[in-house]
Amino acid sequence: MINRVNPHLVDLTTVARSKAASMNKSKQKLVGLGILLLMLAGYTLLPPELQQLIQLQPDDATTSQNNSDGQRLNGQEGKSQQLDTNSKQQEAAKSAQTEPTVRSPTNADIENTAGSRAAKEFGQNTPATDDESRQKIGSSQRSPTAASKNSSGSDQPRGPPSNQGQRSQSSDNNRQSPDQTGTLVHGLLQEISKDQYLSPAGLIYGPGSAEGHRLDHLRRHVQNQPKRPGKHGVFDGGMQGALKTIDDAFRRAQKEQRTTKTIDRNRTIYTVDLGKRIGFVGGQDGGRRRNPMARRVRLVLEGKRVITAYPM
Amino acid sequence: MSPQHSIDFCPLCGGGLCGIRICGIQRDNVPEQDANASSASPHGLVVCDECDAIWLEPDLTTAHHYPDVEHAKCPVCLDALWGPNSRWANHDDLTRLQWDLAINPALDITEG
Incomplete structure (x- = not known):
């Protein structure tokens, strides 16, 4: 009788354990949601240029080949990549906080890739296209006769x-x-x-x-x-x-x-x-x-x- | 450095004035031994002020000379053409040379 365990007591402990487990699960879910919310908030707080850079991570070739595919990629895979980069940024921020004198390689990578992409998008490609367009405009608008007139006419005497x-x-x-x-x-x-x-x-x-x-x-x-x-x-x-x-x-x-x-x-x-x-x-x-x-x-x-x- | 009195435009280069130049002007001041080196008395030349062509008479139909490019010399006395022994002739020089009738007064340049 002494050694016999009360079944009610057993039930109570198992119920308590299951309740604690469920509480833990809900806590984990809440923490996960919280992290997600933090990431989303971090993303929304990013400057629009960086947001565009994160969205443009899918291969340029595929985006140029098919815009709708690219949009889909931006909508699905793009999000995961955004999260990935955000987590990297957060990790980098953390490491920067913990090791202020040591430059984080992940952060450097982000900066380099972002910088190079920015250079490609805003610095290098734009003048080239401008020059091309200028040349095209120049060649299409100026006829050979006009050009020759201009070349010889610009030096003609004007004034006394x-x-x-x-x-x-x-x-x-x-x-x-x-x-x-x-x-x-x-x-x-x-x-x-x-x-x-x-x-x-x-x-x-x-x-x-x-x-x-x-x-x-x-x-x-x-x-x-x-x-x-x-x-x-x-x-x-x-x-x-x-x-x-x-x-x-x-x-x-x-x-x-x-x-x-x-x-x-x-x-x-x-x-x-x-x-x-x-x-x-x-x-x-x-x-x-x-x-x-x-x-x-x-x-x-x-x-x-x-x-x-x-x-x- | 333009001639004061000219006889015509240069028939060779087309743009120059064929001016009268007097050479041997320092003969009077030169010591005797140096003067013997060149017996030429003051003499006249017609020189184009663009292309340096030289005539020995005030007549552009006669033969012309081209002096050395860098060291131009008078064909008569062999002194430096642009040296201190010669100058663009003034009116007195024309009279001295008896070339005053050869000039074209319309081509005269009065300095200043």
């Missing part, structure tokens, strides 16, 4: 010649001196020996002329001389503009493009039509004709050595 003089002077002031560039004179010429300067096209400017140097002689043709009898060709763009134009004329002359050529002993005289404004006609004659624009260059050479060059 005094403005052109100012324009050439200002560009002359902007030219790079030998000191600034270190090696190039007027931004173009390379000094190959004492007082000998080589242009990109292979022309040589050296000592000579009444001015003492061919470059000083050329300088006469970057400013008008209104009192000079006859015509006086003036280059646009100061010394640098003049040197570029002369090089351009020489290259065309070598290809015999719109060029007349006269050889007199060891001298070659080219007249090259550059097909666009390269200066204007000054001097007394030019002044009488309101300084018409010049499209041609007269180039007097001895071998590759420049004797003189001027617009006409």
Whole structure:
């Protein structure tokens, strides 16, 4: 009798145990729900850019192939990935709190991947598409004739010649001196020996002329001389503009493009039509004709050595 | 550096003024031994101020010369063409050279 266990008591303990188990289960459920709610709250608190990044985790190829599939992925798998990333972020935050001096690799991964994705989406892809669209717009909107008109028309004279003089002077002031560039004179010429300067096209400017140097002689043709009898060709763009134009004329002359050529002993005289404004006609004659624009260059050479060059 | 008096535009380069230049102007000041080195008295040249072509007479139909590109010399006395022994001729020089009738007054340049 003593050893006999009361069945009622047994029932009571089992009932209590089962109740405790059920309580534990409900607690676990509540804790799980709480965690889920916390994750959702964390997600909603995230900035919209990061939310988009988390949503765009599915493969871009599949999203580009089929948007509806992508939307489905965003709706189903996307959520699990969101949760995954959120948990990672929370873990990272926890580790950051516990180990403030050690950078969490998971966090770094997130930042790197997010950063690279952001760069792809906002930094790299956008300008490329913009450039492409600009090119497409440019090519579709501008016809070849319009382009050629623009290229030749933009340099056409506008306003009085005094403005052109100012324009050439200002560009002359902007030219790079030998000191600034270190090696190039007027931004173009390379000094190959004492007082000998080589242009990109292979022309040589050296000592000579009444001015003492061919470059000083050329300088006469970057400013008008209104009192000079006859015509006086003036280059646009100061010394640098003049040197570029002369090089351009020489290259065309070598290809015999719109060029007349006269050889007199060891001298070659080219007249090259550059097909666009390269200066204007000054001097007394030019002044009488309101300084018409010049499209041609007269180039007097001895071998590759420049004797003189001027617009006409 | 433009000529004061010219006879025409350059028939070779097309843009230059063929100005009258007087050379041998320092002969009077040169010591005797140096003066013997070159017996040339002041003499006239016609020089294009663009392409440096030279004529020995005020007539552009006569033969022209091209000086050395870097070291241009007077074809008569072989002095430096642009040196202190020569200059663009003024009116007195024209009279001295007796070339004053050859110039074209329309091509005169008055400095200042």
